[in-house]
Amino acid sequence: MEVQVLMSESTNSSRSTDIPSTTIEEIDLDTLVRVDNLCKYYEDDRGLIDWALSRDPEKVRAVDGVSFEIKRGETLGVVGESGCGKSTLARTIMGLHQPTEGTVLFAGKNVAEQVKSDRKRFARRAQIVFQDPSSCLDPRLTLREIVREPLDIHKVGPKPHRNERVEELIERVGLATDQLDRYPSELSGGQRQRIGIARALALDPELLLLDEPTSALDVSVQAQILNLLQEIQEEYNLSYLFISHDLSVIRYLSDRVMVMYLGKIVEIAPSEVIFEEPAHPYTEILLSSTPSKKANIDGKQVRNADIPSPRNPPRGCRFHTRCPVVVPPDNHNVEFEQDEWLAVFDYKLRLRSGRLDTNKLTELVELQDNKTENQTNIKEVVRETCGIPQTLSDSTAEEVLDDSLSALADGDTETALECIAVDFESPCEKQNPPVMHISEGHHSACLRTENE
Amino acid sequence: MISKRTRTAVLKELHSNKLATVGTALILCMLFVGMFAPVLAPHDPTQQDNSQTHQPPAFMGGETETTRLVDGEMQTVTEDNSGSLTHPLGTDTNGRDVLSRAIYGARTSLLVALTAMMASLILGTSVGMTAGYFGGKTDTILMRFVDVVLAFPALLITLAMIGVIGPLTFFIPDPFVTSGLITDRPTHMVFPVTITAAIAAVIWVWIARVARSEAIRVKNEEYVTAARTMGRSNFGIIRKHVLPNSITPILVLATIQVASIIIIESSLSFLGFAGTNLSWGYDIAQGRDYLGTSWWLSTIPGLFIVIAVVGINLFGDLLRDALDPGIDRGEV
Structure with a gap:
């Protein structure tokens, strides 16, 4: 289904x-x-x-x-x-x-x-240059044979002509023609990659x-x-x-x-646009992951380092499980501060992925000095773990969350999830973000773009 | 066909590895003996001589005292039954020269072994390559069949096949005798077709398995993908890239399988399915009844089998060491 x-x-x-x-x-x-x-x-x-x-x-x-x-x-x-x-x-x-x-x-x-x-x-x-220079050249062939292979397959001109063409290509990619009778295993990675390029160029x-x-x-x-x-x-x-x-x-x-x-x-x-004005939170995170930049956006880090499996990708926007700026629910029952919302959303994700099962809860409670594993303690610990404040600013939201936490404390994860399923549902979970036009040649698939 | 690099690697291995040298020498000797059997054999291996039965090898035996009936009364007589250089390895129950029989036996063994090996090599490699390269249903069907063959003991299948096909032999004229260079030797070589076919039918599956796994390994290499993007056909890719890159383990296995073919062939001859009586196994079976008195009847052909098998295995090791790491270690 x-x-x-x-x-x-x-x-x-x-x-x-x-x-x-x-x-x-x-x-x-x-x-x-x-x-x-x-x-x-x-x-x-x-x-x-x-x-x-x-x-x-x-x-x-x-x-x-x-x-x-x-x-x-x-x-x-x-x-x-x-x-x-x-x-x-x-x-x-x-x-x-x-x-x-x-x-x-x-x-x-x-x-x-x-x-x-x-x-x-x-x-x-169309031709392709491969990633692994140690595997893309047949170890049993000489460099000449490797570069000549496409010419041989396509029967380009007579043999002497092919050999000339091979020498021309080899020189073009910056290798000496006296290396042509060597085997790939005798070359360095860079030299092999040059051979790979020469081979890809052979058929023009x-x-x-x-x-x-x-x-x-x-x-x-x-x-x-x-x-x-x-x-x-x-x-x-x-x-x-x-x-x-x-x-x-x-x-x-x-x-x-x-x-x-x-x-x-x-x-x-366009290249400069992506690097200067990225529109999608994922792009921003990618850019910020380069060492020279700060490793966060708007002071927030990627929530969850696990990449979801493409076997069973998340519904809606595929990035919502890691996105630091998930859109808050758009129904009018509850309202959130952005920080609160992210914490609550984190709680929801943990709940859904089964990272808050009974064992885990016991473990968390034991880590705290409260030895007794009663409802209040569990609730408190969960709030603390996910960074949710003691009371949410919106009273309806607080009620819903409290119901959910109580259910969780009773060991009923399913009910806990059900409680927050409707009211705390982000549009990012429901809706596949359409690709939006931002400026000339700049498209992004994020609901935030649409909202702005 | 053999690249310069391969030749260098083999020679280098020969130099550095004493055991490999021994193995190669043994194999070459066997080949030489088999090929020039009519020249090397001192006697006609089928020539019977009832006055010279059970003669021990040269420098063995000697005077023995036996009690027996002479002129109507029991007497203890001294008999001279020492080996002579005429029959260096003695004679058998029918007075046939054991050395000549062993030399001719090498010929039969090698003929069967090499032919069966070639047949299994061709069949096994084609099936294995096809199964491994194309994968999917082709692979499943072919390899399940291979598994079925593998599940039975080799000797059982060959026996069943011999039972079904019946004994079939080819007589190949011996070039030495036909050309008149040598006389008094058998004029034909006997090539037991049924046995060869039956052995090939059980050996090819081993080759097929190795060929398949090699094909699977090689087909995932990027140079195969590269060849595909260049527009090479599947057959072309197998011939040009997959086969040359997987041939080493196949050849090594084939070499070592030659040894087991020799053993299977001898076992079959021993059991009486020879198709020819110039075979090591046949001679061992013949000599079995006289192990107590004439040990050489079974021992000499047995030793020849050991020499051949050990030689082939050592040679197989040489091939493995020479052909494999030269490429993997990136040595010249």
Whole structure:
């Protein structure tokens, strides 16, 4: 049941985005790649028992309703924590995975179909540079064979011509041609990554997907590779989709930046806008996580360091379990001070995730010097743990909270949750935030943006 | 086909590892003996001579006193039954030369072992690669079949197959005899087809399992994904990337399996399913009844089996050490 509800939500929300949904004919020549409501779910293998009970396998929503476009000659940076679906996105765009839903159009043509009918033709237009330089080169081939491989597959010209082209590419990426008969194991990480780039360039593609190309390298080597990427972009007139979790690297190379969280786009904007005026709380947190900045926004830190699993992502806004600025309930029964609200919301999250079960409560009470585990003590301890003041400013809210705490103290977590389910429900939990237009090219998916 | 790097690695390993050298020498000897059996064997291994039965190996035996009936009365006589250099390893119940039989036995064993190995290598690698690379249903179906074969003892399956197919042998003309270089030797080599096929049918599953696990390991490497984005076909990827990167453990296993094939072949011959009587196992079975008096009948072919098996295993270790770490450790 839960699964179905989530699915319908995700589809609805992505259709309600205000990025204009053009049809194939309307595509302008500037757009190289257009991704429309792309979803990629991984399914666990259905075991025998699942099959016998005709149970649906669990789905991992790696990419869930993502829409954007890449213009010719631009660099689109993609940032996000690990597990947010960046790499899956890149591989689905490359046609290495079939999308579960939605389409990727490359120069107006559907990639999934093109790859099925003629992968070679598509290979000439889009290539990928991989993250791990130790695994992306076949250890049994010499460098010459590795760089020549795409030329061999596509039978580009006669053999001597291919070898010339290989030498040309090797020199372009800054390696000496006398290294061509070596094996990848004899090279350093940076040199291997250069070979990876040379190989990707061999077929003269229009789009290069850079899947964290520098994350496995030393900082000094990173800079060299980034410079190289920048040079060849101009020289070969390439478009980049640049994936990284490193903001400084993204900032250096990207024209536009897209921030992803748990398979969804939370914000997309020109590079300088993202870094100067981030609109989404998640972006702000990402930015503040770079050492040079203060590690909080508005004096508040990320509440909960656990990233929810993409198997069962939170309902509504996926960031609400960690968001430091969750929108207070919009019903008129209760009113909150922002601080109070966050504490109460914290209480609710703890309650829901089962972090306030009987054992935990006993433990908490014992930590305090009150030895007796009676109702009043438990209530007090819970309030203290979540940072809720002794009495809330709103009397209705206080009543509701007290009911809930009493139920919790009696060991009835379900009733405790039920008490606060309606009155303390944030819009962030209910509603999938629509992607809002903020300024030219700046979109963000946050309810706060809408309210402002 | 063998790259320069591989050759260097093997030579280096040969230099540094004494045991590996011994193993390689043993294997080369066996191959040499098997190949040039008609030249090396001092006698025709099938030639019977009833006046020369149960002769001990050279420098063994000697004068023995026996009591027996001579001219109607019991007498203690001294008999000279010492080995001679004519039959360096003695003769058997029918007066056949044991050394010649062992040399010809090497030929049969190696013929069966190498043919069965090639067959299982081809079948096992193709099935394993297909199952591992494509995965999913293909994998499930193929590997369940492999599991079924693996679940039975190898000897049982081969016996059943021999029962079903029946004995089938090929006679291959011996080049040395046909060309007239050597006379007085058997004119044909006997190649027991049924036994070879039956052995291959149980050995390939081991190869298939290793090939599959290797294919699964390699197919998740990024260079395979890279080859796919370059537009290489699945078959091309298997041939160009997956197979070359998984061949080392397969080859090592295949080498060591040659030893177990030799043992299976000898066991079958011992049990009387030989298809040829020029086989180590057959000779051991023949000599079993005389272990007390003529130990050499069973011991000599037994020693040949031990030498072959130990040699092959040592050689397998050499291959493993030479081919694997050279790439993993990034050595030249």
